[in-house]
Amino acid sequence: MTALRRFGLLAPLAAFSLAGCGLNSVPTAEEDVNAKWANLQADYQRRADLIPNLVATVKGYAKQESSVLIAVTQARADAGKITLNASDLSDPAKVKAFNDAQGRLTQAIIPLQRLQENYPDLKSNQNFLALQDQLEGTENRINASRRDYNTSVQAYNTRIRTFPDAIGAKVFYGAKPKVPFEASASAQQAPTVDFGNNS
Amino acid sequence: MFDVGLMRVQDRANIIPAIDEIALARESEALENETTDQLAIVTVPTLNGEKINDYSLALARSLRLGRADKDNGVMILVAPNDHAVRIEVGYGLENLLRDEVAGKIIRDMVPLFRANQPAQAIALGEKEIIGVLKSDKRRPQYFKKAA
Numbered sequence: 001m002t003a004l005r006r007f008g009l010l011a012p013l014a015a016f017s018l019a020g021c022g023l024n025s026v027p028t029a030e031e032d033v034n035a036k037w038a039n040l041q042a043d044y045q046r047r048a049d050l051i052p053n054l055v056a057t058v059k060g061y062a063k064q065e066s067s068v069l070i071a072v073t074q075a076r077a078d079a080g081k082i083t084l085n086a087s088d089l090s091d092p093a094k095v096k097a098f099n100d101a102q103g104r105l106t107q108a109i110i111p112l113q114r115l116q117e118n119y120p121d122l123k124s125n126q127n128f129l130a131l132q133d134q135l136e137g138t139e140n141r142i143n144a145s146r147r148d149y150n151t152s153v154q155a156y157n158t159r160i161r162t163f164p165d166a167i168g169a170k171v172f173y174g175a176k177p178k179v180p181f182e183a184s185a186s187a188q189q190a191p192t193v194d195f196g197n198n199s
Numbered sequence: 200m201f202d203v204g205l206m207r208v209q210d211r212a213n214i215i216p217a218i219d220e221i222a223l224a225r226e227s228e229a230l231e232n233e234t235t236d237q238l239a240i241v242t243v244p245t246l247n248g249e250k251i252n253d254y255s256l257a258l259a260r261s262l263r264l265g266r267a268d269k270d271n272g273v274m275i276l277v278a279p280n281d282h283a284v285r286i287e288v289g290y291g292l293e294n295l296l297r298d299e300v301a302g303k304i305i306r307d308m309v310p311l312f313r314a315n316q317p318a319q320a321i322a323l324g325e326k327e328i329i330g331v332l333k334s335d336k337r338r339p340q341y342f343k344k345a346a
Contacts, residue, residue: 015235128301129299129302129303130298131299132304133298133299133301133303134297134298134299135300136298136302137298137301138298140252140256143252143253144256147240196214196245
């Protein structure tokens with residue numbers, strides 16, 4: 001594919017051939033964006049599925065932390081209200097609303113993940129540890145999927161804006177650039193395992 | 200790609216005695232012969248300020264761990280100077296080596312790291328991972344030996 005495109009740049013005539021103007025490559029790039037989006041969406045869904053169990057487990061141990069639990073439950077409900085379809089990925093407002101809601105949930109979860117420091121009983125609760133491992137793993141997957149999605153969006157956006165694919169993108173598909181997911185600076189920090197002073 | 204014995208254990212932080220490295224590599228090789236899963240052990244002197252999750256995912260991808268069609272690679276990454284350890288699991292093994300299973304293995308390893316026995320900690324982690332990967336005899340690998 002790239003070889004063809006490179007050739008197309010050298011020979012002006014080839015610019016008129018269908019293969020060189022994005023007829024195939026633009027939908028292919030869009031499919032890749034949609035596939036990466038589906039992965040990211042599945043990760044967000046997995047997180048939403050995990051939270052009620054975790055909240056229920058923590059409730060039994062840390063009643064004083066009800067404000068944390070209420071905030072998490074509320075943020076999860078808010079995030080669940082905002083859906084984003086693959087066809088909305090070119091709409092900056094919709095993407096931002098979805099991303100912001102998920103970002104607030106990420107923030108709300110952080111104190112929940114630190115609770116065990118104050119509640120030794122939680123630390124020895126196998127169910128809690130398992131749920132927390134799953135939640136942390138899911139946060140990692142979300143970050144990885146979001147990066148993969150953004151890379152794919154960047155490739156797609158570059159393709160539909162550069163010659164010769166831009167011709168096909170505009171004429172046949174009316175392709176619009178997709179919006180990447182910006183990660184908030186504070187969402188970057190996830191807890192790491194600390195195994196003391198052994199260096 | 201990933202068939203050199205030396206590639207299985209990459210002790211860049213130099214915390215594993217050579218004789219233990221060979222033993223770890225042999226275990227990994229035996230695992231691959233039985234299940235086709237590829238297990239790598241990497242230690243690094245520094246994460247260069249990155250989070251271990253990001254570092255380890257990028258590293259596992261660049262090592263091309265696991266067979267392409269199965270994505271059945273596992274990597275133990277130890278960054279002793281950052282006090283961090285992570286088990287990176289390929290998509291193909293996530294149902295077996297689930298988050299909570301990997302988390303428990305790390306919690307089992309941590310006391311040995313704290314006791315300044317990194318080689319023993321890593322050997323224990325490898326042993327537990329192999330135990331989990333061999334535990335599911337319904338996997339297709341046990342019916343049809345891959346070439």
